[in-house]
Amino acid sequence: MAAFDNTLATLKQGQIGTIQSVDAADPQVQRLMVLGLVEGTDVELASAALGGDPMEFRFCGSGISLRKEQASRFKVTQRDRGD
Amino acid sequence: MTKATETYIPLDEIPRRRQPDASIAVVGSPNSGKSTLFNRLTGLRQRIGNYPGVTVERHVGLLRLDNHSVELIDLPGTHGLSAHSLEEQISLDVLFGRMPGTQPPDAILAVVDATNLYQGLYLVQQLIELELPVVVALTMFDAARAEGLQIDIGKLSARIGGAPVCPVVATTGEGVAALRDVLSDLVQRPAPDAAPAWPELAEAAAEIAKSAGLPIRRVEVERLLVDGATETNAPILEALGSDAATRVETVRQALFGSDPPLAHEARVRYAWVRDVLADVQEKVPVFFSWRTQVVQFLNRPIPGTLGLFVVMAIVFQAVFAWATPMMDFIDESTVALSGLVATHLGDGWFASLIADGVIAGVGSVIIFLPQILILFLFIIFLEDTGYLARAAYLLDRLMRSVGLSGQSIIPMISSFACAVPGIMATRVIPNRRDRIATILAAPFMTCSARLPVYALLIAAFVPARQVGFLNLHGLVLFGLYLFGITAGILTALLIRKTALRGPKPPFALMLPEFRRPNMRTVLIQLLGRAKVFLRRAGTVIFTVAVIIWALAYFPRATDLDPALTENEAAAAQLEQSWLGRAGHVVEPVFRPLGWDWRVSSAVIAGFPAREVVIAVLGTVYAVGDEADEATLSQRLKTSTWPDGTPVFTLPMVIGLMIFYACCLQCAATLAVIRRETNSWRWPVFAWCYMTTIGYVGALLAFQLL
Numbered sequence: 001m002a003a004f005d006n007t008l009a010t011l012k013q014g015q016i017g018t019i020q021s022v023d024a025a026d027p028q029v030q031r032l033m034v035l036g037l038v039e040g041t042d043v044e045l046a047s048a049a050l051g052g053d054p055m056e057f058r059f060c061g062s063g064i065s066l067r068k069e070q071a072s073r074f075k076v077t078q079r080d081r082g083d
Numbered sequence: 084m085t086k087a088t089e090t091y092i093p094l095d096e097i098p099r100r101r102q103p104d105a106s107i108a109v110v111g112s113p114n115s116g117k118s119t120l121f122n123r124l125t126g127l128r129q130r131i132g133n134y135p136g137v138t139v140e141r142h143v144g145l146l147r148l149d150n151h152s153v154e155l156i157d158l159p160g161t162h163g164l165s166a167h168s169l170e171e172q173i174s175l176d177v178l179f180g181r182m183p184g185t186q187p188p189d190a191i192l193a194v195v196d197a198t199n200l201y202q203g204l205y206l207v208q209q210l211i212e213l214e215l216p217v218v219v220a221l222t223m224f225d226a227a228r229a230e231g232l233q234i235d236i237g238k239l240s241a242r243i244g245g246a247p248v249c250p251v252v253a254t255t256g257e258g259v260a261a262l263r264d265v266l267s268d269l270v271q272r273p274a275p276d277a278a279p280a281w282p283e284l285a286e287a288a289a290e291i292a293k294s295a296g297l298p299i300r301r302v303e304v305e306r307l308l309v310d311g312a313t314e315t316n317a318p319i320l321e322a323l324g325s326d327a328a329t330r331v332e333t334v335r336q337a338l339f340g341s342d343p344p345l346a347h348e349a350r351v352r353y354a355w356v357r358d359v360l361a362d363v364q365e366k367v368p369v370f371f372s373w374r375t376q377v378v379q380f381l382n383r384p385i386p387g388t389l390g391l392f393v394v395m396a397i398v399f400q401a402v403f404a405w406a407t408p409m410m411d412f413i414d415e416s417t418v419a420l421s422g423l424v425a426t427h428l429g430d431g432w433f434a435s436l437i438a439d440g441v442i443a444g445v446g447s448v449i450i451f452l453p454q455i456l457i458l459f460l461f462i463i464f465l466e467d468t469g470y471l472a473r474a475a476y477l478l479d480r481l482m483r484s485v486g487l488s489g490q491s492i493i494p495m496i497s498s499f500a501c502a503v504p505g506i507m508a509t510r511v512i513p514n515r516r517d518r519i520a521t522i523l524a525a526p527f528m529t530c531s532a533r534l535p536v537y538a539l540l541i542a543a544f545v546p547a548r549q550v551g552f553l554n555l556h557g558l559v560l561f562g563l564y565l566f567g568i569t570a571g572i573l574t575a576l577l578i579r580k581t582a583l584r585g586p587k588p589p590f591a592l593m594l595p596e597f598r599r600p601n602m603r604t605v606l607i608q609l610l611g612r613a614k615v616f617l618r619r620a621g622t623v624i625f626t627v628a629v630i631i632w633a634l635a636y637f638p639r640a641t642d643l644d645p646a647l648t649e650n651e652a653a654a655a656q657l658e659q660s661w662l663g664r665a666g667h668v669v670e671p672v673f674r675p676l677g678w679d680w681r682v683s684s685a686v687i688a689g690f691p692a693r694e695v696v697i698a699v700l701g702t703v704y705a706v707g708d709e710a711d712e713a714t715l716s717q718r719l720k721t722s723t724w725p726d727g728t729p730v731f732t733l734p735m736v737i738g739l740m741i742f743y744a745c746c747l748q749c750a751a752t753l754a755v756i757r758r759e760t761n762s763w764r765w766p767v768f769a770w771c772y773m774t775t776i777g778y779v780g781a782l783l784a785f786q787l788l
Contacts, residue, residue: 024346033349060201063594
């Protein structure tokens with residue numbers, strides 16, 4: 001079992017994280033949930049811009065760009081793509 | 084809110100032609116291929132306007148079917164039925180029939196990207212709750228096939244209550260005929276008969292709606308329960324009666340507990356979506372294709388950023404270089420047309436009005452059309468390929484350091500050509516504060532109309548020395564560009580720290596996959612842009628041009644010395660026209676900047692359109708309309724104050740250039756700011772602010788240097 005403090009922001013390139021819990025108090029985070037980032041979604045880190053922020057994620061057929069701060073609101077369990 | 088009253092129209096009085104029989108709303112998430120499908124269905128039979136009071140574009144098209152026609156309303160992209168942006172608000176208002184001037188839709192065409200059923204079905208299940216007939220168009224079906232996606236159309240249709248599902252490829256037209264067949268009798272079909280994805284919410288909402296005994300739809304109460312009494316939902320709460328607020332609150336408590344309702348909704352509905360997907364789709368793909376590989380490469384920080392600069396350089400170059408021949412052609416045509424008027428109408432005031440007022444005035448707008456078309460061609464093209472979102476993503480960090488976001492970059496770059504399309508391009512910025520800060524920064528970018536003024540002054544007054552391997556002329560010009568950029572960025576920073584202070588907006592941007600854009604769609608959009616530009620900006624600048632013409636033409640000088648040459652007579656006429664008198668009147672104001680009445684009146688005349696200054700200087704210095712720059716700069720150099728000291732000293736010229744770099748001398752820009760911010764407040768502020776900065780800058784330069 002992966003460490004519990006893994007978030008989308010700590011994913012490495014090519015890693016896939018399954019969202020375990022979302023800190024949903026922030027309305028902006030709720031908007032991201034409407035886009036499909038809810039518990040159970042598999043999210044892959046596709047790339048990061050110069051300096052590592054913002055980050056680009058892919059999930060279920062979409063790509064989304066998030067700033068690190070937002071990405072850290074999503075706790076995940078991570079695995080490598082090949083697993 | 085006014086309720087539409089039902090009126091009885093005798094059958095034979097219903098207009099037969101041109102009147103659509105029904106109205107179908109086209110709804111889909113952004114990047115679902117909605118616009119491409121809409122353009123494929125309606126072609127050029129569409130009108131672009133604005134929704135009342137806002138700057139969101141309203142696209143309405145006519146779909147001709149065998150023996151009747153239906154109206155298609157292309158709604159702004161939306162992810163669901165909760166409004167988080169102006170665009171989503173508009174979509175909601177139209178869907179709920181609350182948009183004045185737009186009839187409530189009779190049916191819904193839901194557009195879903197076949198490669199992204201996950202988000203698409205989230206929207207579809209909410210649309211089903213509107214209890215209207217729905218057809219689902221699965222766009223980009225070719226891309227789905229290429230990715231090896233197997234979608235069971237029949238099962239999908241069954242899971243969404245029997246609503247027809249049509250796979251289409253809008254770019255090639257594949258499957259569109261079948262979709263048209265469904266659309267032709269969609270209005271007569273029943274609404275999908277689907278069990279709600281969230282029965283608890285639906286039941287609670289239905290009960291509240293029923294007990295009110297009013298024609299309130301279940302879905303409206305559902306939104307009230309989830310989103311609370313927002314601006315959209317407040318009328319519903321009011322209609323429900325006096326004790327409704329507490330009842331709604333009780334139900335909300337029971338439904339959501341302490342969970343944020345919207346988060347709760349997302350969890351419940353996506354659980355349903357996953358369930359449906361497991362049923363109709365072979366496997367949930369994690370999104371790989373050769374295009375993904377290209378994207379992956381271009382997304383690496385270094386190649387991506389380098390690639391972005393190459394793209395920006397090409398756009399910038401194209402706007403400047405490609406437009407020049409067309410702009411020269413328009414310029415020559417304007418001159419030729421004026422000449423034609425002069426030969427046929429003589430030289431009365433009417434001929435002057437037509438030639439110098441109308442033709443020159445309208446010409447001064449149309450001359451920007453090539454740049455605007457080329458720029459928009461690129462913007463629409465890049466947007467359709469999905470690159471624009473990527474550019475915003477790559478530059479977000481850089482722009483954030485100056486208080487803006489990545490989405491501000493395209494408007495800023497566009498403004499180097501012309502602030503008008505630049506400001507129009509700020510529509511891609513969802514955050515209002517960011518958008519206005521970008522709009523205020525954009526006019527500082529050195530636009531192509533400033534260039535001739537800079538060129539004239541630099542050639543005349545900056546010595547052509549070599550500085551290292553660089554020419555001083557080029558260096559000064561570069562400095563003026565840098566000055567504009569710095570002033571713009573400082574303005575954005577300042578405004579974000581004061582009047583528009585607010586939290587830095589989060590940056591969540593959907594990044595679509597690269598797509599081959601459809602040229603047909605690009606051209607249809609381009610035509611629409613051109614029409615909007617010519618109609619809106621054209622009327623304003625036309626009026627102003629005629630006013631300036633009148634100020635320079637009247638009153639006529641009566642006792643001109645017949646010995647004067649034609650050019651000298653024109654100069655004498657200008658000196659005692661309203662404009663010349665105004666120049667004399669305001670001379671004391673500009674005196675501290677080292678300007679005489681001639682420069683002052685040229686500057687005043689330049690307020691509607693800054694490039695006019697060259698022409699006015701030409702007239703004031705009596706070199707005629709066809710002033711070649713060499714003659715004009717010679718005159719400027721020898722121009723003196725009554726006491727014999729030269730007017731154009733280096734500090735004065737530097738001040739003048741600073742004034743030009745800052746001052747908002749462009750009626751078209753003001754008009755477009757007014758339109759895009761939907762208030763006079765911002766254009767007035769921008770004008771005062773920029774003029775003050777320009778004046779102070781010129782004053783400091785003249786007094787201190």
